Amino acid sequence: MDHRSFLAGLTAAQRAELTATSDRKGLAALAVHFGSIAFLGTAIALEVPGWPVLMVPQGILIMFLFTTLHETIHRTAFRSPWINDLVARICGFLILVPADWFRYFHFAHHRHTQDPQNDPELAGEKPKSLWQYIVHISGLPTWWSELKTLFKNASGRCDDAFVPAGGRRKVRLEAVVSLMLYAVLAGVSLVTASSLLLFAWALPCLLGQPFLRLYLLAEHGRCPFVANMLENSRTTYTNRVVRRLAWNMPYHAEHHSYPTVPFHKLPDLHRLTREHLGVTSDGYGAFHRDYVGSFKNLPDAG
Numbered sequence: 001m002d003h004r005s006f007l008a009g010l011t012a013a014q015r016a017e018l019t020a021t022s023d024r025k026g027l028a029a030l031a032v033h034f035g036s037i038a039f040l041g042t043a044i045a046l047e048v049p050g051w052p053v054l055m056v057p058q059g060i061l062i063m064f065l066f067t068t069l070h071e072t073i074h075r076t077a078f079r080s081p082w083i084n085d086l087v088a089r090i091c092g093f094l095i096l097v098p099a100d101w102f103r104y105f106h107f108a109h110h111r112h113t114q115d116p117q118n119d120p121e122l123a124g125e126k127p128k129s130l131w132q133y134i135v136h137i138s139g140l141p142t143w144w145s146e147l148k149t150l151f152k153n154a155s156g157r158c159d160d161a162f163v164p165a166g167g168r169r170k171v172r173l174e175a176v177v178s179l180m181l182y183a184v185l186a187g188v189s190l191v192t193a194s195s196l197l198l199f200a201w202a203l204p205c206l207l208g209q210p211f212l213r214l215y216l217l218a219e220h221g222r223c224p225f226v227a228n229m230l231e232n233s234r235t236t237y238t239n240r241v242v243r244r245l246a247w248n249m250p251y252h253a254e255h256h257s258y259p260t261v262p263f264h265k266l267p268d269l270h271r272l273t274r275e276h277l278g279v280t281s282d283g284y285g286a287f288h289r290d291y292v293g294s295f296k297n298l299p300d301a302g
Contacts, residue, residue: 001276003229003257010272018261018269025264026078029247030087033068037061041200055199059208060245062201065091066212067247073103076262077247093181095205096146098174101153101163108162110259114225114232120162126221129295136217139209150175218287219252222294223279229256231278235270238283253277 010018040058044051071077072088085099092099105120112118124141127133135141152158153175158168189197223232233253243250251266254273261269281287 001230002227006230006273006276007258014272018258018265020265021076021079021262022264023079023083026083026262029244029263030068030077032244033061033065044200045196052199055204056207058200059204059206060211061208062094062205063208063212064215064245065095066097066216067245067249069095069097069099069102070106070249071247071263073099073106074259076260093178094201096143096150098150098153098171098178100167100174101149101158101160101171104163104167104171105160110256113227113229113256114220114223115227116225120160121220126217127291130292133292133295137210137213139206139213142209142213143206150179154179214284214288215246217291218281218284219249221287221291228278229253230273230276232256234279234281234287235277236281236284236287242284253279 037058040054040061044054044058048054068077069088069091072084072091075081075084077087078084088099088103092102109119109121112120114122116122124145127136153171156168156172158171163171185197189195218234218236220233223234226232230253233256235253236250238250247263248266249255249263251270254266254269255261257273258269281290
């Protein structure tokens, strides 16, 4: 069964139940995520014993705001559109991924999932050798790409095919404002000789990015180039902590099959689609063992 047939088989009542958004559930999840970041940030600022070690979990929490950004640009994290938009802008700013630009990027990804010609996520090839894998997981190419995108958009040179002509002014303004705010924060830190932003935000982001890369590679890595969302996206079975951290996005085939289902309803959708899922992994460790193990079978590996 493909995702279109599955969706056609849902009743009106099932659709209404699956797509019901909630400010309460969204704010509760956000409070836990932001609250954890604030708690660790405070511990780092107070330099509690062993505080440098806390930069790793702090970085993971901050970088996984990408999944919060993802949910909010779909406007499914909260029932109120303005809360979705506000949280999306905050999360995008914190991880260097402007929300408006990312919405255009991500919706093109949904329209053309695993289409080598049109899916913007496939613009950069997935790793095909151990060295490419290490470089990819380091996150350095991602940071370079995000910085280039910010400066290009700010200068009015955005030429991304997925950004419509009518949206380029908005994308430019977003990038300009973001760069100005980054400059202000850097200036304040220098003038006040404060290292808080460095140790509670910047360095943790560098440390947390590899964990996000490991997570994201599993979403579509080594999935077939087909139109069926139940086959071109991977659902990864994992524990409750990871699911909570990633706003239930390990249920990724389910999300692609029915993108208007909010994060807190994805477990329900999973129960309906489980027998039809084409690509799954029993944990992220298992996925990456298989992924790295596949290099020797690729014709251009090495």
